[in-house]
Amino acid sequence: MPFIPHTEEDIRAMLESIGANTIDDLFDEIPAALKTGTLKGVPPGLNEMEISRLMLERSEADGRYFNFIGAGAYEHHIPAAVWQITTRGEFYSSYTPYQAEASQGSLQLLYEYQTMMASLTGMDVSNASMYDGASALAEAALMAVRSHKSSRRILMPATIHPVYRSVVRTIVKNQGIEVIELPYCRQSGQTLPESLDEFGQEEFAALVIPQPNFFGVLEQVDALTDWAHSKNALAIGVVNPMALAMLTPPGEWGGKGADIAVGEGQPLGIPLSSGGPYFGFMACKQALVRQMPGRIIGRTTDQDGKPGFVLTLQAREQHIRRSKATSNICTNQGLMVTAATIYMALTGPDGLRRIAVQSHANILALLEKLEPLKGVKRIFSGPVFHEAAVALPAPVDDVLRMLKGKQILGGLNLKEYYPELGNTVLICATETKTAADLGNYANHLGQALDNISSVNSRATSATSLST
Numbered sequence: 001m002p003f004i005p006h007t008e009e010d011i012r013a014m015l016e017s018i019g020a021n022t023i024d025d026l027f028d029e030i031p032a033a034l035k036t037g038t039l040k041g042v043p044p045g046l047n048e049m050e051i052s053r054l055m056l057e058r059s060e061a062d063g064r065y066f067n068f069i070g071a072g073a074y075e076h077h078i079p080a081a082v083w084q085i086t087t088r089g090e091f092y093s094s095y096t097p098y099q100a101e102a103s104q105g106s107l108q109l110l111y112e113y114q115t116m117m118a119s120l121t122g123m124d125v126s127n128a129s130m131y132d133g134a135s136a137l138a139e140a141a142l143m144a145v146r147s148h149k150s151s152r153r154i155l156m157p158a159t160i161h162p163v164y165r166s167v168v169r170t171i172v173k174n175q176g177i178e179v180i181e182l183p184y185c186r187q188s189g190q191t192l193p194e195s196l197d198e199f200g201q202e203e204f205a206a207l208v209i210p211q212p213n214f215f216g217v218l219e220q221v222d223a224l225t226d227w228a229h230s231k232n233a234l235a236i237g238v239v240n241p242m243a244l245a246m247l248t249p250p251g252e253w254g255g256k257g258a259d260i261a262v263g264e265g266q267p268l269g270i271p272l273s274s275g276g277p278y279f280g281f282m283a284c285k286q287a288l289v290r291q292m293p294g295r296i297i298g299r300t301t302d303q304d305g306k307p308g309f310v311l312t313l314q315a316r317e318q319h320i321r322r323s324k325a326t327s328n329i330c331t332n333q334g335l336m337v338t339a340a341t342i343y344m345a346l347t348g349p350d351g352l353r354r355i356a357v358q359s360h361a362n363i364l365a366l367l368e369k370l371e372p373l374k375g376v377k378r379i380f381s382g383p384v385f386h387e388a389a390v391a392l393p394a395p396v397d398d399v400l401r402m403l404k405g406k407q408i409l410g411g412l413n414l415k416e417y418y419p420e421l422g423n424t425v426l427i428c429a430t431e432t433k434t435a436a437d438l439g440n441y442a443n444h445l446g447q448a449l450d451n452i453s454s455v456n457s458r459a460t461s462a463t464s465l466s467t
Contacts, residue, residue, distance in 0.1 A: 063407060066437055068366075070387045070428025071214070071412045072133070072161050073275070074267045076242070076355065077432055079346055082269045086339040096332065100310045106334070107309035111297040113341040120244050120344075121237075121261040122251025123283035127294035129337045133264030134167035136280030137208070137238055139327055140260045141168055143284075143291045144206035144234045145177055151205040151233075157182040157191040159213035160238060162417040180204075189217040189380025189389065196227055206234040209258065211250070212243060214417075216363070216387025216426065217380050225254030234259040234288075241281065242267040243385045245352035246360065251283075260284045269343025270336055279333035279340070289313070293327035355431045359386035362429035362438065369442035373449060379424055387428040389414060389421070394452040396425050402448035408441060 006014075011023070020026060046054065067075045086092070090105055097103030097110070110128045117126040130136040141154050154172075156165060156179050169179055180199075185192050190213070207228035212218050221237070228235040237250030237258040250258035266278040284292050290313070298312030344352070363386045370376050375393025392399055396413040403410035411427040418424070429438065 065404070065407050065409045066433075066440070067272075067409045068411050068427050068429060068433075068441060069409050070216070070430075071426055072163070072264060073272055073278075074240075074242070074386075074428065074430055075272060075432055076267055076269075076430050078269050078271060078343065081346060082339055082343045085342050086335065091338045092335065095334065097311065100308070104309055107297050107311070109338060109341055110295075110334075111299055111309050112345070113337050114297060116341065116344050117241075117281050118283055120241055120249065121239065121281075121283040122249030122257065123261050124251075124286040125289050125292070125296065126281065126283040127292055127296055129265070129332050129334075130262075130280030130282055130294060131333060132276070132278050133238075133262065133266075133280045134161070134164045135171070136262040136264075136282050137164050137236070138168045138171040139293050140236045140262045140282065141172055141177065141179075141206065141208075142175070142327070143260060143288065143293070144236060145172075145175075147234060147288055147291050148205035148232075151203045152176055153178045153180060153202070153204045155180050155182055155196075155199065155204050155207045155233075157184065157208060157210065157213070157219075159184045159189070159191055159215060159217070159219070160208060160210050161214045164238065184213075184215075187380070188382040189213070189215045190219050190382045191224065193220060193223040193227055196224075200231070204228075204231060204233045206236050206259075207231075208236045208238060209250075209253070210238045211247065212240060212385040212387070214426075215380055215382075215389045216384045216428070217382035217389075218247070218385060221248070221250070221253045221258075223254070225256070225258055229254065229256055237261040237263075239263045240267065240385065241265060242352065242356050242359070245349070245356040247385070251285075257285070259288060265336065265340050268340035270339060277333060277336060279336035295332060356385075358431040359429065360384075362386065362431065362433050363388055363427075365435070366427065366429045366433075366438045366441065369438055370445065373442070373446050375449070376445070379421065386430055387426060389424050389426050391421075392423045392425060392449070394423065394449055396423050398452055399445070399448050400425070402451065403441075403444055406444045408444055410441070410445065 015021065015023070091109070094103070094106045097106045100107060114126040114128060118124065130139060144154065145152050154177060156168065158181050165181070172179065182191050183195060184190060185195070207224060209219060209221055209224045211221050225235040235253065235258040237253065237260070239250055239261055241263055250261040261283045263281055264278055265281045270278055282292060282294065289296070295311055296313040298310055300308060300310055302308055347355070363384060367378060367388055370390065377391050379389050379391045396415060400410045400413065411425040414421050414424045414426050
């Protein structure tokens with residue numbers, strides 16, 4: 001938001017209006033012993049030219065990297081208009097629209113957001129967003145247990161984002177809810193429907209189904225959804241909203257569709273921003289709407305027949321009796337949702353699909369360029385969206401460090417989360433990458449592997465000579 005400072009004349013006029021002599025008079029209730037006086041550690045003020053140069057120097061010191069990391073936070077092109085509109089005062093400074101008569105603009109935007117997300121996920125209804133994707137999944141688990149009533153057990157594939165799994169366990173562990181982790185197929189990278197046979201005689205509240213999963217692999221969502229429903233369990237889809245532009249939405253999975261869909265909304269116009277803030281989304285079937293946390297905006301008419309927007313459902317402890325509340329952590333990330341709504345409106349369904357298709361084409365092109373490199377191979381055979389797990393013939397940390405020296409963020413080392421995979425890196429390519437970028441990555445990866453191989457060969461020769 002632009003900053004327009006007050007002149008000395010403005011300040012005097014405002015002080016006179018409220019009957020104060022100085023700005024310090026406004027804080028006279030603070031005891032003198034608590035005041036620090038001057039801020040000795042703060043440098044003198046800079047003018048506009050000086051501060052612009054300082055910030056430019058600091059940004060250049062960070063460097064500019066070609067990013068091939070995904071793992072739940074994705075680099076997409078964001079049209080300049082998205083945040084130019086989002087940071088207008090009407091949106092930038094607005095908060096929760098408790099007073100409908102004074103918040104029609106915010107309510108309409110949230111209504112449009114809900115409509116877009118319900119359409120994108122193929123579900124009946126969407127809430128007005130969550131804190132982030134991980135907590136949205138935890139809320140979906142709680143929602144499933146409330147709905148099921150007779151079971152407090154959730155089936156969670158190991159192919160779900162590791163951070164999401166950790167957050168879910170943290171939130172539900174003290175509520176008597178058991179999370180059972182499902183293994184993945186080491187060949188395909190998927191949760192195979194037949195692997196669920198051992199649970200066929202047990203009762204579960206829900207089965208969580210990622211699409212795509214953390215490895216970037218597409219799951220067999222139809223079979224998994226039908227299995228869940230055959231066991232009287234809910235199907236919870238954890239989805240990438242950008243992937244839904246070209247994949248079957250969760251509302252159409254299997255014979256009846258998933259019951260709840262959640263995910264991280266960051267791909268929809270939110271910059272990476274060193275980890276946030278992002279926002280989570282949640283949508284569900286109409287039958288579950290009163291179990292859904294957060295807020296739902298509705299469109300209605302007033303007594304004169306004029307259309308308007310209202311808070312239709314607010315199942316939160318600050319609105320209703322605590323014992324009846326569905327959640328007390330269903331924070332609405334209003335500004336992020338504003339940006340996402342504008343992004344989707346500007347891009348449109350065709351634009352989203354083109355972005356998704358180009359991202360998919362780029363990861364396939366990158367994998368093709370990596371095939372000739374000795375010892376480099378995909379470790380899973382399952383189809384992918386825009387990420388893939390690739391095995392390397394050298395320690396991943398060493399390779400990534402060398403790539404970073406060439407201004408390339410080469411991917412995520414999976415060893416921390418999946419030690420059984422050894423030297424495996426998760427790489428991502430979105431629509432922001434050109435053919436030259438993909439070639440540059442492959443060339444520098446090849447050079448890094450050659451350098452490591454040469455160092456290892458010299459070390460081996462030296463060891464042989466010494467013995």
